[in-house]
Amino acid sequence: CNSSGLNVFSVLLSRYDHQLCKKRSIPEECRTEVDLMRDVKHIMISFFLLLIGSVFMLKVQVNDIISHQYLAQAVVEVFVNYTKTNSTLTGDNGAVLIKVPYKLGLSLTIVSYKDGYMLTPLPWKTGRMPIYSSVTLSLFPQSQANIWLFEDTVLITGKLSDAKSQPSVQFQKSLIKLPTDHHITNVTAYLTVPEQFLKVDKKLCTQLISNVAL
Secondary structure, eight states: OOHHHHHHHHHHHHHHHHHHHHHSSOOGGGHHHHHHHHHHHHHHHHHHHHHHOOEEEEEEEEEETTTOOBOTTOEEEEEETTEEEEEEEOOTTSEEEEEEEOOTTSOEEEEEEOTTBOOEEEEEOOSSOOSEEEEEEEEOBOOEEEEEEOSSEEEEEOOOSOGGGOOEEEEEGGGSOOOSSSOOOOOEEEEEOOGGGGOTTSOOOOOOEEEEEO
16 A cells, blocks of 8 residues: 555545535435445445455544443444544443554554543554454543623633632634624633643643533
8 A cells, every 4th residue: 555545535535524524514405415425435445455465453432531321323433544543432331343444653642532422533553454443431520610701802711719820721713703783692601621730749740621612
């Protein structure tokens, strides 16, 4: 498998994904075209499998990192050599079995995400070609936060009882798109901070992850 073949596949797949995104909001009579494009993607993936030359079975288990409960309908994606080769959803047991194209020496990353949870990547590496592999991804749930909208800025603070360790994010209101033709009635903000941030005895510089939903 040479790099030029992978690059060609990556470009074709990117063009397909771009076209499919444009077709998602389409009338009933145009759905056959989307089905055709989906078939084209399957053919392209098959072509990629031929380039790689080998596949193995990968089981991905997705759990809530706090409750340890299975997460159903979580998105699981596999990237080989920085090209997305697989995208699927977990079942009721939080697991999914994927046939992954792979060749030794190529990078491989497993990514999982779900509404209300932080995206979690898992770089995967092996020195030998496996027949089967099983990995577990634990997703960190997002935390709902307090939000204040001002004329020029937005302030988001974590819902913590200890004010000394309360995380916050402030930014210009122009960075988010707000409706201008009617009054705002519901805005939800999430501010997720690693647990180590709350420990006073450790000086850690952590990156705050926030999300604003209208």
